[in-house]
Structure formats: C-alpha cells, structure tokens
Amino acid sequence: MTNHEPRDIVLVVDDSPNTLRMLTDAIEGAGMTVLVALDGEQALSLIERITPDVILMDAVMPGIDGFEICRRLKRNSALSHVPIIFMTGLSETEDIIKGLDAGGVDYVTKPIAPDELLARIRVHLANARISQSARSALDASGRFLLATNRAGRILWATPQAAKLLSTVFTDFNSEAYLLPANVRDWLARHSERLPSTDNGSVALGAPGSGLKLELSIISHIAADEILLRLIDGDPKDDQLVLRDKLNLTQREAEVLLWIARGKSNRDVAEILTLSPRTVNKHLEQIFTKLGVENRTSAAALAARSLAAR
Numbered sequence: 532m533t534n535h536e537p538r539d540i541v542l543v544v545d546d547s548p549n550t551l552r553m554l555t556d557a558i559e560g561a562g563m564t565v566l567v568a569l570d571g572e573q574a575l576s577l578i579e580r581i582t583p584d585v586i587l588m589d590a591v592m593p594g595i596d597g598f599e600i601c602r603r604l605k606r607n608s609a610l611s612h613v614p615i616i617f618m619t620g621l622s623e624t625e626d627i628i629k630g631l632d633a634g635g636v637d638y639v640t641k642p643i644a645p646d647e648l649l650a651r652i653r654v655h656l657a658n659a660r661i662s663q664s665a666r667s668a669l670d671a672s673g674r675f676l677l678a679t680n681r682a683g684r685i686l687w688a689t690p691q692a693a694k695l696l697s698t699v700f701t702d703f704n705s706e707a708y709l710l711p712a713n714v715r716d717w718l719a720r721h722s723e724r725l726p727s728t729d730n731g732s733v734a735l736g737a738p739g740s741g742l743k744l745e746l747s748i749i750s751h752i753a754a755d756e757i758l759l760r761l762i763d764g765d766p767k768d769d770q771l772v773l774r775d776k777l778n779l780t781q782r783e784a785e786v787l788l789w790i791a792r793g794k795s796n797r798d799v800a801e802i803l804t805l806s807p808r809t810v811n812k813h814l815e816q817i818f819t820k821l822g823v824e825n826r827t828s829a830a831a832l833a834a835r836s837l838a839a840r
Contacts (some may be wrong), residue, residue, distance in 0.1 A: 539656055542566045542583035544574040544600070545618065546592050550641070554587065557645035558652075571595030575603065583613060584659070585652055590619035590630060598633040605634035606707050611687065614655040618643060675761035678752065683715035684708070692761045699735065699744055711735070714746060718757065721748055732762065745771075747781065769837055776836045777821060786813045790826055791833035 541558050545551055546569050555565045566583060568574035571594050574586075586604075588597040597617060604610045616637040617630040627638050636655050639648055675695055677688035685708045688696065697703040709715075717733040732747040745762040752758045762771070762781060774784035782803075789799045796814070800807045814826065823829050 539563045539584045540566060540581065541652065542568065542574065542577065542586045544568045544571070544586065544592070544597065545589040546570060547589070550589075550618075550643070553645065554643070554648075557649060561649050563652075571597070571600045574600055578604070578610065582610065585656055586613060586615045587648075587652075588615050588617050588635070590617050590621060590626065598629055601630070601633040601635055612659055614659050616648075616651060616655065676749070676758065677761060678756050678758050679710065679718065680755045681718060681757065683710040683718050685710065686756055695744065695761055717746075718748075735761075772837055773833055777832070779817065779820060783813050783817050783820070786810060787817055787829060787833050790814070791830040791837075793830075 541563050543551060543554050543558070543565060545554070551567055551569075555567065558565045566577060566581065568577050570592055574588075575595075588601060590597040597619075601615050601617075604613065604615065611634075614636040615634060616639060617635045618639050618641060619626065619630075620641045621627075630638050636658075637651055639651065675689065675692045677692045677696075678686045680686060693703070696708075700708075710718075714733055714735060732745040735744040735746050747760050747762060749758040749760050760781070769788050770781065770784045773779060773787055774781055777784070777787075779787065785803055786799055789802055794802065796807055796810045799805070800810045803810075805813075814829070817829055818824060821829055821832055823832060
C-alpha cells in the first residue's frame with residue numbers, strides 16, 4: 532500500500548559538492564525530501580517559495596554567511612519556528628555562541644556523522660511540531676498572550692495580543708519588537724525570580740495613545756523565553772475593577788464578571804476555554820475571599836463593586 536504521509540522537507544545550504552552529496556543521500560535514505568542551496572542568496576530565494584521543516588546551514592559561505600541568513604529568517608514571524616542547525620568546520624566557542632545567538636538550535640562540526648545528524652534532525656523536528664501545535668492552540672483560543680526574551684524583545688504573539696499592542700504602539704511590529712524601557716527593566720528584575728507565582732504586573736502604554744495595557748508574567752517556558760499575558764489596563768475595565776476592589780486574581784475576576792453577567796458555570800468554561808471543574812475551583816476560591824456562600828451573593832457583591840467605581 533502506498534504511503535501518503537507528507538515527507539519532512541530539509542533544506543541544506545552548503546557550497547561543498549561533497550558535503551551536499553553525502554547529506555542528500557543520508558537524508559533521502561531516511562525518508563525525507565531534500566532541497567539544496569549553494570549560497571545564502573539562493574537559500575533566501577528558495578525559502579520565499581517553499582517553507583522547509585528544518586534547515587542545515589553552513590556557517591561560512593561566500594556572500595551572505597549562514598549567521599546572517601539565520602538572523603534574517605528569525606526576524607520573519609512566518610519562518611521563525613523553523614529549526615536551523617549549523618554545520619561548520621569551526622569549533623571555537625565564540626563561533627558556536629555566534630550561531631546560537633543568531634537563532635540556531637544546534638551546531639555540528641565537520642566532518643559530519645550522518646547517523647548523529649539524522650538523530651538531531653528528528654529531535655528538532657519533533658520539538659518544532661510541539662511548539663507550533665501549542666502556539667496554534669493559543670491562537671485559536673483567542674488569548675492575549677505573547678512571549679519575550681529577558682531583554683524584552685517579542686519572540687511571538689497571538690493575533691489577539693498583536694492587534695491590541697498595535698492600538699497602543701503605532702510602530703508595532705510583532706517580529707522582534709522591543710518593548711519599552713520600563714517593561715524591560717521590570718522583566719530584568721522579575722525574570723531572575725522565575726518561576727514565581729507573584730510577579731505582579733507592569734503598565735504598558737505610549738504617550739498620547741490614550742490607551743493603557745498591563746503585562747503579567749505567566750511562566751518561564753524556555754531558556755530565554757518568558758510567557759506573558761496582556762491585560763486591558765483601562766481603569767474602567769470591569770475585570771480590573773473586580774480584581775483590585777475584591778483582591779482577586781485576574782482569572783478569578785474574569786470568572787466572577789461572567790457570573791455577575793448571568794452566565795452558567797458551563798458558559799463561563801466555554802467563554803474562557805476552561806474545564807467546568809476549573810471554573811468550580813475558581814468559584815470556591817472566590818467565595819472564600821469574598822466571605823459569601825453562593826454565586827448569587829458573589830454576583831451581587833460584584834455588581835455593587837462595579838456600580839461604586
């Protein structure tokens with residue numbers, strides 16, 4: 532029976548015919564499709580037409596070197612997820628660091644052992660798929676989430692978060708956008724204490740925009756990748772009013788607001804993409820904090836808090 536499973540596409544960028552021949556034989560023998568580029572310009576042109584699943588990049592080539600190609604690809608949000616493995620005869624520590632700083636996920640030195648390289652390719656393909664699946668789920672859930680490195684440069688953002696940020700920053704570009712100095716300082720202070728459940732939030736705004744947002748840290752998800760939640764920081768925002776007046780967490784305020792609007796636990800679960808069990812647990816915490824016994828009393832207290840703002 533014919534196997535119709537899609538084959539992984541590996542782009543090999545190298546100016547050595549011997550290396551290309553050896554890698555093509557090994558990769559095709561492993562059941563993957565091989566694309567070949569002899570230099571940086573050819574690689575960039577090819578990637579405009581076909582997105583590979585993984586790239587094997589020679590670090591030193593005539594014209595544009597592999598480090599610069601990697602940097603360009605990582606600045607493109609549509610390609611930033613593609614793992615890039617550097618190949619080179621260089622073995623100095625500074626060269627390895629240069630490749631990783633450019634955005635590479637791995638580094639192999641020549642002469643290359645095909646079996647080892649194939650094993651590395653499979654690992655990075657699997658990791659990239661997991662990362663993409665998680666990010667797609669976040670995009671589909673409509674959450675205002677983004678990730679930055681410790682220096683405050685945005686690595687990725689869900690479409691909803693990107694749209695909200697663009698309302699505040701007219702020059703916003705989700706591809707490697709650098710957040711304001713106050714946010715970078717806040718990240719530098721709090722990232723040293725991750726993981727932590729008490730990172731607070733930081734104001735995010737632009738002069739004259741008339742809009743205010745807040746960022747809060749959710750977790751540290753990679754060596755230099757911090758997951759953040761974007762919150763509408765307008766003081767008239769109902770969720771923030773409940774959060775601040777009733778000493779609730781952001782999630783508890785979200786749950787209580789929908790309860791106050793007459794939604795059932797099942798409705799709240801669907802709106803916030805939570806399980807009904809999780810909504811129940813949040814309600815238990817809310818009842819305890821508010822000193823009430825049921826949802827009717829909690830909803831009444833929420834309504835009074837919103838009316839008194």
